Amino acid sequence: MNEQSLSVREAIIGRRSIKKFNGQPVDRDDLMRIIDDAVWAPNHQNREPWRLVVACGKEIFQLYKLLRDTTIPKWKELTDEALDKQMQKFTTVGAFVFVIVPEDVRQKQRLEDYAAASTFIQNIQLLAWDYGIGSCWKTPDFLDAPTFREAIGAKPGERIISMLQLGYFDELPKAVERKKAKEIVTIFGKLDEEEEKEV
Numbered sequence: 534m535n536e537q538s539l540s541v542r543e544a545i546i547g548r549r550s551i552k553k554f555n556g557q558p559v560d561r562d563d564l565m566r567i568i569d570d571a572v573w574a575p576n577h578q579n580r581e582p583w584r585l586v587v588a589c590g591k592e593i594f595q596l597y598k599l600l601r602d603t604t605i606p607k608w609k610e611l612t613d614e615a616l617d618k619q620m621q622k623f624t625t626v627g628a629f630v631f632v633i634v635p636e637d638v639r640q641k642q643r644l645e646d647y648a649a650a651s652t653f654i655q656n657i658q659l660l661a662w663d664y665g666i667g668s669c670w671k672t673p674d675f676l677d678a679p680t681f682r683e684a685i686g687a688k689p690g691e692r693i694i695s696m697l698q699l700g701y702f703d704e705l706p707k708a709v710e711r712k713k714a715k716e717i718v719t720i721f722g723k724l725d726e727e728e729e730k731e732v
């Protein structure tokens with residue numbers, strides 16, 4: 534159960550993508566609570582354009598097999614040790630969340646739905662962070678592979694937009710500096726210096 538309570542600012546600034554997990558499982562009830570809160574994301578016309586396929590708890594072992602077959606096609610030729618090593622990037626993850634979005638044929642709606650689902654995913658990441666759970670939004674090419682889509686249960690007209698990995702970690706990665714507001718903001722209507730002198 535969550536005892537922490539970060540401010541929104543602390544969660545936004547402090548969250549980092551975790552790419553190295555320590556193998557501790559994520560409790561499914563915690564994950565379901567996080568998802569129940571994350572759905573309060575902005576979304577146009579309340580379409581709630583997302584559904585999730587989650588692998589957490591003992592079902593995660595089924596997903597490992599799928600990830601093995603998908604990413605290491607010649608796995609049978611490897612020693613157990615070599616296979617374990619290659620699989621570590623998956624087997625140390627505490628939970629996987631595949632986020633599936635409808636691909637509306639209308640471009641505006643499709644973009645809106647992708648944007649809304651992105652805010653939903655960030656909600657999951659920030660809420661998880663508050664539980665002490667790290668995450669990384671991953672978009673490997675295999676998310677679009679027909680065999681993988683079928684195994685996950687993505688239907689025609691749906692897109693898997695994220696393999697969200699969640700789990701516990703021992704090391705906090707260093708943040709890469711972000712641009713400051715003054716580097717990315719143009720004040721609309723602001724006179725340039727020459728014009729200001731003339732006024």
Ligand SMILES: Cc1cc2nc3c(=O)[nH]c(=O)nc-3n(C[C@H](O)[C@H](O)[C@H](O)COP(=O)(O)O)c2cc1C
Nearest residue numbers: 548549550551552669670671672673706707708709
């Ligand atoms: C749409 C999207 C796709 C991403 N795909 C990957 C990915 O495939 N592999 C990966 O390691 N990180 C991926 N990331 C995570 C970024 O690498 C990470 O957010 C970025 O390095 C900034 O680090 P931070 O999240 O710790 O601030 C993705 C992030 C987003 C938003």
